[in-house]
Amino acid sequence: MKNLFLILAFLFLSGIINAQTIKFSEDFESLPIGFDTAGTANWNRSSTLQASGMYSDSARVVNPGDSASLTSTIFSTASNPFVYLEFDQICKLPWTNDGLIQVSADSGQTWISLTATEYRGSGQFGAVGNRFTAASYVDWLPGSDTATPQNSWWKHEMFDISALVGDTANVLVRFTVKDGYSTGGLGSYGWLIDNVKVTVATDELDPPLVELLPPFIKDTAYFTGPFDILAQMSDLSGIDTAYIVYTYFGVMDTVGMEITAYDTSNIQYRKGVIPSLPFDSSFCYQVIVIDSSGSSNITRIPAISCQQVEIIRPFDELNIGLGGSSGYMAPMYNDSINGTKKHSQHISLIKANELNNREADFVKLAWNKMNSTGYLGSNAQLKIYIKHTSSDTVDIASGSFAIAKTGATLVFDSTGITIPTIDKLIEFNFNADTFHYDGAQNILLLAEWYRPDTLTNSQLTWQYSTTPGRAVTFAGSTINPTMAYGIGQLPNTIIYSSPKIYKFDLGVSEIIAPQPLVIGNLAQDIKVRVKNYGSDTIQKMNIHYNIDGQSTQTYVWTGSLNRDIVTNNLVIGSEALISGSHSISTWTSMPNDSADMYTANDTLSSYFYVCTQKLSGAYTVGGTTADFQTFQELEERLNHCGISTSVTFYIN
Template sequence: MKKILIISGLLAFLFFELHSQTTVTTQNFDGTVNWTVSPTGSWISNSVYYVSSPKSYHGYVPNQLKDSIILTTPFYDCSAYGFVWLSFNHICKLASSDIAQIEIQENLAGSQWKKLPSSCYLGSNPAAYNQQRFNQNSYNDWQPGDSLATPTNSWWKEERFDISAEAGWGIVRFRFKIIRGSTIGTQFTYGWLLDNFELRGGSHELDPPKLTLLNPVYKDTVYGVGPFNILANVIDAEDSLLKLTYAINNGFPYQVIMHKQGVDLYDFTIPQQVYGTNVDYTVRAEDSVGNYISESHSFINIRHPNNPGFLNGAAMYSIDTPHTVKVVANVTLPVYIKIKNTGLNNLNSAVIYWSVNGVMKPSYNWSGGNLPVDFASSSFYLGSYTPSLGYDTILVWVKNPNGLVDSLATDDTLSFITYGCNTIFKGEYTIGGPSGSRNFSSITSALNELSYCGMSGNTVFKIYNGTYNENINLNTPIEGMGQFDTITFVSASGNTDSVIIKSNAVAVSLAYVNNIVFKNLSIDVINGTRGIYFTGPCENIEINSCKIKANPTTTSSTNVCIYKSSGTGISDNIRIINNQLDGGYYNIYFYGGTGSSSRASHMIFSGNLLTNAYYYATYFYYNDFDQLSDNTIRSRLTNTSSYFYGLHMYYCDAPSITRNKIHIPSSILYPYAMYIGYCNTGTNTAAVLVSNNEIILKSTQNSYGMYIISSRIDIIHNSILAINLPNVTNMGIYISSASDLTVKNNNIVATIPLYINSLTSLGTTWFFDYNNYFSPLGYIGYASGYVSTMSNWRSTTGQDAHSVNVYPSFVDTSVNLKTTGGNIVCNSLSNVTTDINGLSRGFMTTMGSYHDFILKTNNVMPYRLYSPGDLSIVGANDSVVVSVVNIGSNAVTSMKINWKVNGVQMTQYSWAGSLAPGDTTQPIKLGNFMTLPGDNEIIVYTSLPNNQTDQDVKNDTIKTSTYGCDSLMTGTYTIGTAGHFATITDAMIRLKACGIAGPVTLALFPGLYTENIIFEDSIRGCNATNTITFTSTTGVRTDVIIYTATDSAQDVGTIDLKNVKNLIFKNIAVYGQHRSPMFYSKAVMLRSGTENITFDNCILLIPTFVSATNIPGQLSVVYNPSGNPVN
């Protein structure tokens, strides 16, 4: 396209030019709509809401769960275009469980529909489409908290997609699809409204640069002669070239390249012009592929009516040099100035006078010649002066314009003050120490000189041994600091303990500074507030090998070792390495950025020892890490909070979190060793690798080794020990939510090793295997209920095919979680090739953070027992099936497999074949056995690999048990010393294992039963006819008292029911927790899925006293947690 410069006299004008693009199709739904609707009537015209009047198109949410409705476009021919852009306006009022998605299909045989990738989304809110879907959560304007809210026309949002990769050079069509989820009632949301669908194509990248002229924008009438500085902001990934074209009084156009002043900032100055000059100018930004945009204006300049009307006048315009306040003392400097004509006659001569500190200098007769009205002269040399040490005042004034008296004297004078410095800092300087060998007696005097004089190169302040009761305040940019210049504060002796900076307030304050290093220093704010306080944005700050001491007994949030609060800007390239942070409410509190999309980048937090924090060892928000590793965190032993967080991070990305040790003692009620929320959630962001971490925590209440929320995360080779009291809910890994999740090769010992909050993503984006889950209470984990056996866990989750549940042989848990390495062996993974100590893992290794496996020559291990299952039929011929893994360095060609059933040695199995190192056999059937009533124990152990002695017998054995049911239960059974069952627990085991064939009554002999009746799932055979009744043998309700066996810290009812129906409790007394201190006491807990439960002539009792620590919902006779539907 040929560019034409349009001149319009005094009228300003603005126009934009774009590279040639073609509109392939548009649809505003105001006329005929040739799109296909399925099913019929699910999409209709809407005249209430629209962008282009008078109509839009409206899709309704399907009535049936998991149903869908579709609106399909015709095929569109984009075969002539390499670049294609889709845009439309919409309101998507769908519940969060429902999905609105856009799909594309090529006109090719066998081509499938596919969702538009998140990577091509160009809309205003990247988070709106980060899961390739829209719903009411995409924008706050759509009121996500109120599903029944009615839209308004202010809700419309424009969405844009660069679909060049999907549609370029092709023929495509689109469809808009609403998919109903599995939540009841969401069909009453308003639905999906569409308007202004448009498809554009072109031969170049479709997005032109974005050009903005910054104030002042010269147009129309402009006062003054200039010069006129044109300032432009350009945003473009293709690195635009900016050109300025300007013409004076419709003359020949001048074309220049504008100067780049910053990342997106350009400028050029149009020279001074006499009054009455017409100036036309155009700024054009063109990217490397030829797209461009331009903006043009025209103006005429006139004299301001308030300017003086004298014939002859002169004014001081500027002192050009010296141009900095800080100068080097005793080094002669030139003085250059400009003057201005303020009279109506041209200025041909003037006399300039000047002085330094009141001492007159030789005057200067200027005769620059014929300077037009209000024009400034060129810069000219006035003379020179030698700065003294300290302040100098330069005073300059002009007189006698054109040899006459100046009619206006108020603008004749300018002054400039300089400060003469001993030096402009560069090199090494000493602080403290002997007076004859030091540069500065104190840190304050050195910083004062630095603030006055600035620097010209790398500067190191070596601080002599001693305690310095003063502060380091660096809160403004340091003059003269180059991009690669640094300032280092370091102990002169290299000994961290020898230099102590002590403050009763803030020891080090930083804002708006870059390239600062603190090394081998001690910072003491035990009686102060903050050790290092970032009060504003900073960049490239390193804190290395320092000791920062806050108050180790404080409970005040103002006492912190390192602190940066929210709203203090973005601080990039912060490195905190090999430090000791002791005490404070937080060891470190760091809001690196200002929001989830404005984060600090390239942060390193590595090799630090964090101790004695009150509430948080670390509190990271809006930080993207390059490294987060090798830190040790130890909580306080005394004066503790009820809550403690070791590694706490929110909206942070990191490639890995590795080799960290977190040890938390038992005096803390609710510890969280790692709390990771909303990390690595970007569409193209890889999962954070959490590996080789060691977590030891104990608690008298609820604790969490790892607590994961909405993150993309791989949890590999971690060791977690989280047990204390046997009835406390200590969780190893708690998965609240996650986008992508892998949990492998971990060693987890906890009362609840793994807690999964949802089963939806298992096998699709969540994967678990080769883990050890051990609980002293016998749990594998929680997945829609507590699961006690590996076989049930596998059937519930579809995961952990090769995981085990054994107690690992720890060497000394008071020191670390090293094991003897025998019974938790697994294959190594390519992304974790070393352990917490840097040892190479080899092809076989140990689950957990330590590589404790020692490779032997001949070593085999039973790997998995496939049969029998948890339940067997008494008298049946059940089989024992096992697989064996070769964990030695030699291939195995033979071995013996031995087995026992209920202590009886069975016939040895001789295996022959070829088993390479690291390989596992196919399932091997060892033989059959006759199942006895109750528990049957099966032990399998290997021997004589390659007819040699097995070199590690600690891992040769695997055990399981199966419960033998002689019949389905029916009729009446007694419980008590002389009954069919000694305890309620014994009866519950058989009831859950074997099920029932008719109505069952469990009659309890008189007495006190310290047990819980807990149902977490339905009983086989139990229905409205075949009910289960718990009652007393005497029919007297005070004769049988059932009292909870759980600790008061656990929120568990004496009778605790979930997903169970058709139970009757009759003529018994049920007591909740009565011990003090009291946290929870509930006689009956009715959880979700509970139905048709009868309590008849029972006593349900909790204590009448209430502790001050109790809150509503902790004490209740009968309690139904919020949101749990029961009938």
């Protein structure tokens, strides 16, 4: 696949070289440059900021009434009706100054100002008077006239000047900066230009319109793929080719983007699939679309470089308690601004089934703070402990906290706690030790709290559920308080865990087909993706499925599937299906001819509806021999399949 698309890319680029010609270009890297300057102010080559290379050109207004023009040498677009002007710029001009662009078709005897009609960029141009100023882009800081530009401010601009100077012998381009209101430059940096280029062609030069569609793969992925890249694209000439170029550990590869649907005759929806890659790695990708014109115009997303994606292993979230109550007693007692009960000790009991009875390492937890009161002293003390227990209830007697703490693992310890003044989930990353949960027992979660100073307001509250026998908080003015509060107030808690990795652990991760709605009466492929959750590379496995709970079909897969990797789409069977609602269940077994060591993630199920054809003609409703036994069945068919011609229903 890589070689095929690299060859295609070479051929397309060769075609572009033949179809497009650069008639004028200037990157300001060497003297003399291909521009002349005129006016009361000057354009000067600058090495301070540049879009590429070492130099750009720049001009600024200093005195009231100043102006400066940068005019290209003459060039010809003869026999080329399509002409594009491109350049890079930073226009740090105040609102009272103008950055104007003009073209001449008669060696400079007359000039035509470019307008929004020709503009193909993304900045504010036509709306601000067919000119560029600092207001053209937000990151040019239009509210600060004296702000110094950064090299990250460069913008690439494009104008279609075909209607103005297409197929013309004596063409000029001119950039002019001028004071439009006699205010001077107001201390602004000026206008910087780089990489000016005029391209001509015998065919249109408009690149295809391309928009990536959700779900977007950007910055960070918390799964190992495969990564579906979806895009909508269109061009008046049609789309010739679309593909994805991606790099992984410095190796470049390509995948094609297949058409999935048409919106109109001119709009296509395409999908490309980057294969599964492991956690703790990264890849970088770019979507490339080429139109069908003679110029083979290209759109790249992103336009420069590629989209970097980090693949990060997520933590499992175990949600304990979904109560809607809030109070100041648990897990940390904070009753009032100047309350004297500044010491508290809390115990929660969490049951094994709430922890999914799965062996795991606990790495952090969170409690849900419910109001705007905070503690900003940066000196509060918090210790969190966890221990296994065979008990189903907590002891609420005085001194029970010390007993519960015996043998517990200290997982969090800080003397610099601040609680923010907003309602939010407060996370505590374990900084003393992780806790290895055995997957079988209940656990006790203990919190020891002390705040030396005052709260920002009355009562710092946390969300909890009332669960008798599962929680207690002791609070007072001294260490090891004895007065019990909040009995049965179990804080809503999230425990983040890294599950145990088993040697053999497979599971169906996605049902690709059948889709929720199946149209047609042909046999349907059964397609799935399977993930290797285990530590060993899988070379053989069984994949099973059944339709509507009927006979089970088995597909034997052989190959190589590394840890955390997901297969590409696997066709595991084919079924001829009748119209109506159906269900499918699919699961894995026997990785490397061994027992799967964790079966809770093996199986996926879904529902789908089959329309063999639209309704047409006469149908009966009601009774065991009718076309539709119930009105509900008829309604489902109508909603999913629709009608093609006149339909008559006979009701029994």
